[in-house]
Amino acid sequence: MKIRADLHVHSCLSPCGSLRLSPREIARRARAAGLDAIALTDHNTALQVPAVARCCRDEGLICVPGIEAHTSEEIHVLCFFDHEATALAFGKEVYDRLPPVVCVPEKMGDQVAANEAGEIVETVERFLANATGWTLTELVERVNALGGLAAPAHVDRPSSGLLGRLGFVPPLPFPVLEVSPRYDRERDPEGLAPTYRLIAGSDAHEPEDIGRVSEAIEVAERSARGILDALRRGVATPS
Numbered sequence: 001m002k003i004r005a006d007l008h009v010h011s012c013l014s015p016c017g018s019l020r021l022s023p024r025e026i027a028r029r030a031r032a033a034g035l036d037a038i039a040l041t042d043h044n045t046a047l048q049v050p051a052v053a054r055c056c057r058d059e060g061l062i063c064v065p066g067i068e069a070h071t072s073e074e075i076h077v078l079c080f081f082d083h084e085a086t087a088l089a090f091g092k093e094v095y096d097r098l099p100p101v102v103c104v105p106e107k108m109g110d111q112v113a114a115n116e117a118g119e120i121v122e123t124v125e126r127f128l129a130n131a132t133g134w135t136l137t138e139l140v141e142r143v144n145a146l147g148g149l150a151a152p153a154h155v156d157r158p159s160s161g162l163l164g165r166l167g168f169v170p171p172l173p174f175p176v177l178e179v180s181p182r183y184d185r186e187r188d189p190e191g192l193a194p195t196y197r198l199i200a201g202s203d204a205h206e207p208e209d210i211g212r213v214s215e216a217i218e219v220a221e222r223s224a225r226g227i228l229d230a231l232r233r234g235v236a237t238p239s
């Protein structure tokens, strides 16, 4: 069956994410946008995954547990998992590799986790938008060892995109690459399409952005595992 997924969504826990992106609001917006699935990909943390996943289930949606991890080269990588527990465990490893810089909300943004009722249940101390101590190679190895899937995010973006930072795609096991919404996939100016399957997500930092960009994905099973299996097979097709 074919499903529609926005595989790059932030919550109120990301310092640059709107405080309106509560778990319930994310799920409602995703459903209203006609999506079947989202991936929650906050910067360097998975703490908001359980509440968002519960709200998604209430709306009949799949939530792929994820993290947008930052490498030591300042490359953003979407890390997808098929179990919440694995994402949470990986999230702890990621957090432990962040520099001990304390987030000052007035200057750096709020880093709050909310429950299903929209109540703040946790404030995260370390600034989440910093680079971890992991190199790209180390990060990809760790994600794969945990059974996850690593997809470099918005590769064409000059800052924090793989091509912008390195100028090339290194020979690592990437089943898919994420391009930014403004990348012209028809013209494919970076020549990626012959070698890599490309996906795009909204990179929503405001509720209104959720589902603005999505992928049609042919899945054998309506679950996070089904989506990961489909991405590994490279059957994502342009919207």
Ligand SMILES: [Zn+2]
Residues within 6 Å of the ligand: 068, 076, 153, 154, 160
């Ligand atoms: Zn990013």
Ligand SMILES: [Zn+2]
Residues within 6 Å of the ligand: 008, 010, 041, 068, 203
């Ligand atoms: Zn992002």
